[in-house]
Amino acid sequence: MDEDAIQLSFDRLGLSSQASIREVERAYRELCDLYSEESLATYSLMGYAERQEKLELLRTDYERILHSRLHRAPVAANLQTAADRQYSALPATIVCVDADPGQDPGTFLQQMREARGLSLRDVAERTKVGSFQLQGIEQHRFDVLPAPVYLRGFLKEFARVVEAPDIEALVDSFMVLYLNARDGKMM
Amino acid sequence: MTGSVDLEHKAPRPRIWAIGGGKGGVGKSVFSTGMAMTLAQKGERCIMLDADLGGANLHTFLGMSHPGRTLSDLFRNQSLGLKDILLSTPFENLWLISGARAMLDMANPSYLQKMKVIRQIFSLNADHIFIDLGAGSAFNVLDFFLAAHEGVVVVMPTPTSIENAYHFLKAVYYRKLRKVVRELKVERLIDAALSAKVKSGIRSPRDLMIDLQHRDPIIGEQIVRAMMPFRPRLIVNQVQRNEDRDLGKKIALACRDFFGIEMTVPGLIRTDERVLMALKSRRPVLEMFPNCPFAEDVRRIAQQMTRVRR
Ligand SMILES: Nc1ncnc2c1ncn2[C@@H]1O[C@H](COP(=O)(O)OP(=O)(O)OP(=O)(O)O)[C@@H](O)[C@H]1O
Numbered sequence: 193m194d195e196d197a198i199q200l201s202f203d204r205l206g207l208s209s210q211a212s213i214r215e216v217e218r219a220y221r222e223l224c225d226l227y228s229e230e231s232l233a234t235y236s237l238m239g240y241a242e243r244q245e246k247l248e249l250l251r252t253d254y255e256r257i258l259h260s261r262l263h264r265a266p267v268a269a270n271l272q273t274a275a276d277r278q279y280s281a282l283p284a285t286i287v288c289v290d291a292d293p294g295q296d297p298g299t300f301l302q303q304m305r306e307a308r309g310l311s312l313r314d315v316a317e318r319t320k321v322g323s324f325q326l327q328g329i330e331q332h333r334f335d336v337l338p339a340p341v342y343l344r345g346f347l348k349e350f351a352r353v354v355e356a357p358d359i360e361a362l363v364d365s366f367m368v369l370y371l372n373a374r375d376g377k378m379m
Numbered sequence: 380m381t382g383s384v385d386l387e388h389k390a391p392r393p394r395i396w397a398i399g400g401g402k403g404g405v406g407k408s409v410f411s412t413g414m415a416m417t418l419a420q421k422g423e424r425c426i427m428l429d430a431d432l433g434g435a436n437l438h439t440f441l442g443m444s445h446p447g448r449t450l451s452d453l454f455r456n457q458s459l460g461l462k463d464i465l466l467s468t469p470f471e472n473l474w475l476i477s478g479a480r481a482m483l484d485m486a487n488p489s490y491l492q493k494m495k496v497i498r499q500i501f502s503l504n505a506d507h508i509f510i511d512l513g514a515g516s517a518f519n520v521l522d523f524f525l526a527a528h529e530g531v532v533v534v535m536p537t538p539t540s541i542e543n544a545y546h547f548l549k550a551v552y553y554r555k556l557r558k559v560v561r562e563l564k565v566e567r568l569i570d571a572a573l574s575a576k577v578k579s580g581i582r583s584p585r586d587l588m589i590d591l592q593h594r595d596p597i598i599g600e601q602i603v604r605a606m607m608p609f610r611p612r613l614i615v616n617q618v619q620r621n622e623d624r625d626l627g628k629k630i631a632l633a634c635r636d637f638f639g640i641e642m643t644v645p646g647l648i649r650t651d652e653r654v655l656m657a658l659k660s661r662r663p664v665l666e667m668f669p670n671c672p673f674a675e676d677v678r679r680i681a682q683q684m685t686r687v688r689r
């Protein structure tokens with residue numbers, strides 16, 4: 193990816209390129225709040241169109257930074273190979289799971305895990321994700337979960353280890369729930 | 380060999396504060412008086428200078444009904460200096476230079492008269508001088524604001540007050556920039572940048588700085604460096620709603636992001652009905668209600684602002 197563009201995105205969020213994901217998220221949220229339509233501080237500074245443009249630019253910057261970090265993260269790559277090796281050993285059991293992965297992806301993952309006869313600790317070992325956070329995923333305890341960029345990776349590993357079908361859709365539906373909950377809290 | 384002491388690391392004496400903010404009625408005078416009372420009560424010698432030539436009223440805030448000599452006398456009589464029109468107040472360690480009646484003679488003192496006042500402020504014998512500015516962004520107001528060591532902008536949580544504050548800040552910023560440019564003798568560079576303003580999309584001081592750095596990296600850098608000490612303080616006064624508690628931080632963020640102007644936010648002041656009660660009794664709030672929320676907030680801000688020099 194274009195290094196200059198990434199640097200510019202950091203600049204626009206008022207951050208150094210060394211900023212942690214948490215700092216990126218915070219800056220992004222603060223700026224979205226600052227340029228939101230209800231914001232008294234920027235009320236007189238811009239009209240509707242300019243505001244939308246500004247928010248769009250912010251979102252692009254935010255996503256560009258997350259994307260660049262995701263591709264750099266060595267953790268994700270290692271996990272994959274470790275996990276791949278692990279599950280060739282799993283018995284190919286046919287499982288019965290009744291949770292709807294779209295409505296309740298956490299419970300779905302939990303049922304998949306139990307159907308595979310795996311404990312949280314087993315999954316934690318294979319994914320290198322802490323069992324506390326795995327449990328957070330299963331129970332939709334959004335407050336204990338990490339930033340979206342990490343969370344996505346965790347969810348994928350979790351789903352892969354328990355051999356869930358259609359992993360992308362499952363991860364997406366979890367992320368939607370997570371982001372909605374977080375935005376709801378922000379207001 | 381000289382016997383002079385190294386004063387380098389000490390705060391300049393007197394330390395000069397200017398309180399402005401564009402909009403009328405936001406609480407500039409109430410806040411100036413609160414700051415001066417707080418520091419005077421701590422034993423620091425304070426002078427309040429009422430530079431609101433159109434609507435001088437600090438004497439009333441201090442319970443003095445008939446100020447004696449005022450700035451108006453100074454403007455009329457060449458031989459008078461600032462220290463000759465210094466008035467004692469009913470309060471220990473606190474003096475007033477009144478601006479009352481100056482309006483009748485001249486709402487806009489001449490450039491020379493203004494410079495005379497500014498020059499003399501620095502030789503007054505005090506620890507702190509608070510210049511209470513009038514509303515608006517006239518050159519008079521801007522020049523006093525820029526002459527001070529510390530510029531304080533007061534706003535209220537209303538759209539118009541915030542809009543005026545942005546206008547004021549930009550006006551001060553450009554006024555300072557003009558001075559810097561004159562000192563560096565690089566007027567031509569700025570003129571070139573400003574005349575291409577529309578074409579190159581310059582809409583804020585921030586855009587202008589970026590443009591200057593592209594035009595001439597060396598001079599651009601010098602200008603940026605010279606502008607750096609410009610770092611006004613921002614006080615949000617009359618805060619009532621919880622959601623306005625972080626308004627100061629947001630305005631500062633918008634100033635940085637939108638204008639490239641850095642501000643610090645030493646604290647906020649809550650709305651307090653005792654402010655009006657004290658005004659009606661012609662007594663300073665801090666004297667009449669020493670422990671009310673307003674007094675608490677002002678004391679906290681005073682402590683924050685006098686802690687260390689930035
Ligand atoms: N924190 C506060 N709580 C309640 N009322 C306040 C507060 N601060 C200011 N006020 C009210 O606002 C009014 C205006 O305050 P003040 O005269 O200090 O404003 P100003 O900015 O100096 O106005 P001007 O530009 O006209 O000189 C006062 O009458 C006072 O009652």
Ligand SMILES: [Mg+2]
Pocket residue numbers: 407408409431511512
């Ligand atoms: Mg006033």
